Amino acid sequence: MPILTRPNLTVQTGALVTRLLFKGTPVGVEYLHQGTLQQVYVNQEVILSAGVFDSPKLLMLSGIGNAEHLLPLNIPVVADLPSVGENLHDHPLVAVGYKSTQALPAIAPTSNIVEAGLFLHSGKSNEVAPDLQFLFSPALLSPTLTHEVSGATLVACLIKPQSHGTVTLRSTNPLDPAVVQANYL
Ligand SMILES: Cc1cc2nc3c(=O)[nH]c(=O)nc-3n(C[C@H](O)[C@H](O)[C@H](O)COP(=O)(O)OP(=O)(O)OC[C@H]3O[C@@H](n4cnc5c(N)ncnc54)[C@H](O)[C@@H]3O)c2cc1C
Secondary structure, three states: HHHHHHHOOOOOOEEEEEEEEEEEEEEEEEEEEEEEEEEEEEEOOOOOHHHEEEEEEHHHHHHHEOOOHHHHHHHOEEEEOOOOOOEEEEOEEEEEEEEOOOOOOOOOOOOOOOOOEEEEEEOEEEEEEEEEEEEEEOOOOOOOOOOOOOEEEEEEOOOOOOOEEEEEEEOOOOOOOOOOEOOOO
């Protein structure tokens, strides 16, 4: 990438951020790289974008979260914010795959694999945002089959789930994945 040569940019790969560092406000991050803990400090701001599970995990490991959960783990509380990790929305979907009875032409290399979609509202109302999404793929999408098997897949997806799940800390070890409770349906 051309921007890699910019003097104000350093990209560190193979690093696991273990917590944010604070002096009143976030001043840097601590990370594990090749078995060694490193710290890096910022001039302006820290942007945390570790994904839906690891962002709240890192906040909680850094002391931002529900004090009732952090104190038993002996994590010093930086900010008592009970909502951290408490509002997980995941949209459940069901895929039904059909294996074709004869070989189909290969999918075009330009295909995005999901060739058709449909949004609709289960209450048949045009006045509100859709709550259902359907996808159609001219491929048999299955983790247990290779893509050489011809077929098609239909997917139904609930896109406005009312279930709220949680992301909580399993331990204070940054290597441990968070405990994810989706509370589907
Ligand atoms: C199967 C699937 C299908 C999807 N389909 C769609 C779709 O059709 N349309 C759509 O809009 N969205 C879709 N999404 C959602 C979309 O992928 C996410 O919303 C988006 O990727 C979120 O981007 P992000 O950068 O916030 O997090 P992520 O893409 O999750 O990136 C987070 C990154 O942080 C890294 N990381 C985590 N913890 C640490 C740590 N401690 N130290 C260092 N690095 C860390 C992770 O390795 C990862 O690379 C889909 C998601 C899935 C799983």
